[in-house]
Amino acid sequence: MPAVAETLETVRSVTGSTYKWGFETDLEMDVAPKGLNEDTIRLISDRKGEPEWLLAWRLKAFAAWKTMDEPHWAKPDYPAIDYQDIHYYAAPKRPGGPRSLEEVDPELLRTYEKLGIPLKEQAILAGVEPGDEDRLPMAVDAVFDSVSVATTFQASLAKVGVIFCPISEAVREHPDLVRQYLGSVVPAGDNFYAALNSAVFTDGSFVYIPRGVKCPMELSTYFRINARNTGQFERTLIIAEEGASVSYLEGCTAPMRDENQLHAAVVELVALDDAKIKYSTVQNWYPGDANGRGGIYNFVTKRGACRGARSRISWTQVETGSAITWKYPSCILIGDGSVGEFYSVAVTNNHQQADTGTKMIHIGRNTNSTIIAKTISAGHSDSTYRGLVRMMPKAQNARNFTQCDSLLIGDQCGAHTVPYIESRNPTAKIEHEATTSKIAEDQLFYCRSRGLSQEDAVGLIVNGFCKDVLKELPMEFAVEAQKLLAVSLEGSVG
């Protein structure tokens, strides 16, 4: 019935208007049949031209996965997922892999342009020195559904010995490094989703910073889910050798669809002596419509190992998207004097559910961790901070400081803080502070009486609330994140 269709369209345009990344790209795709079995895994491995050891590793992970149950200890509530009703491989069709940007489907490049990633310009700029530009260039890896489609700046990074490439390429070009570190931080059988990822991961980014090298530019990966009924399982591996440092950022978007889509990534970070890794995420997967229909299920395992003395791993995340978020970027502080940091802003609106936080495992002496988590809930959404701080027996003089603040907008949403603290060392110091507040009517009126619209007032107050976290983001993304926060909360007041 046209009337029904029209109504649907109207509803869609109204409720979807705040998600401007919701477009779909029409590409010829190479898609594996739905369902998950050993044949699917062999097909993925074959498509990627993988060595035998990796296929064996995947099959072992799959065997482990089959014995595991989906975890349900987190707060979000959702219907059972049929893991046999998902495509585990989807790639833009073309003969062979692209050797340069010229070989990339122009339709794809247009998609990335719409997302605000000027890949082509960056490639042209690649050979050019930054010169007067006060802003460093940024290297970008773009992952479309299951494959990495373009990586920029590889040549200039290679000059200083930095490897930044799709992980499928790293498997071919740098097999020893991949074999040494893959699964060394998040073992294949670590948890249900990590096991699933290990069995079927399709692409992702690989970063290697050699000894003593400070990566000369920000590295960034944009993940895009496009195909229908497709899961995205990317795998990221970052290794910083002794004295190396790198700042890495990932962004994520997806088209608006009525059905839910699964995203189960694994990220592993390894920092050796005096190495620094800063990992920032702006997660804006499609959150579903105002009635809670559609959206991405974001079940992600992220973990960093501070293996070396005085190494540092810092996670900064701005989570505004996804229907459900299940994510706990963690640090294993093994090296003496190593530092772990977690800065998080999680925004939920409409019917979104987020269960996110971190784990700080103090093993070495004089290890230090900081957790700043800001949770903003609006509409009918529900948000939980869940965090573990564990001081092991040898963690002499280890310290942790945790601050969890929740901001509620409206009276239909929920915010929960679930801290787990375990100390097995009497010299360890652990501090935990938590607050819950609402945006007060007088704050809104004060802003409006000065000329700000209601939405701008909410944006300003929320950004103020998140300031301690946003200042940890690289400059360019801090601005993007501020706008994103305001957009995510549009229509949440009044």
Add this chain to the structure above:
Amino acid sequence: MLEIKGLTAVIDDKEILKGIDLTIPEGEVHAVMGPNGAGKSTLSYVLSGREGYEVTGGSVTFFGQDILAMEPEERAAAGLFLAFQYPVELPGVGNANFLRTALNSIRRARGEPELDALQFLKMARAAVKALAMSEDMLKRNVNVGFSGGEKKRNEVLQMAVLKPRLAILDETDSGLDIDALRIVADGVNAQRGPNFSALVITHYQRLLDYIIPDRVHILAAGRIVRSGGPELARELEAHGYAGLIGEPAEAA
């Protein structure tokens, strides 16, 4: 310019304003004085559009526009400014950022070009200097950790930057020592001119020694009961509300 006719308003079904008639011509400063519970703050909130105050009758026009039909931010864009009795804290929001966002919202609404960060800072620094304030004021978070006097001075700074055509000062003198009172009064006096009017709401005559009003109105039990020149404030000081309006002031 501002014309209030027969204005009645209720809060939680209780009638607070019982028929206010008041006209402020362009370029004039009027004082509204009254005892606690007379409806002074209600009047300022009704004029600036705060939720929870229901207008049940009468009209308010500002340069001929019906402002009661407008949102608070539209009133600000039209040139109305309320200096709060209790300025609100905005944690994490820098004062300069707040002011620039406000100014640019107003400029956008008026179809004027927005100021970039540099243009704005130049202008804001000049305003801070003119008010003999510290530049730290711009760097701090809006009203967070400010003393009572600093909060009121911040209101005057906002007024100086936003340049309203009508400023409503809601008991701006409350809680101020004499030095702070002077700075606030100087700030208001600096704005005085043919294009600026003010409605100074106060309990005490003290502030009116520094901001000399063109007219003084006495508000009691929701009505303007007397109007006169600046001498009325002094008369009030000498005789008290009870002596002047012939009835005991209502309790707050």
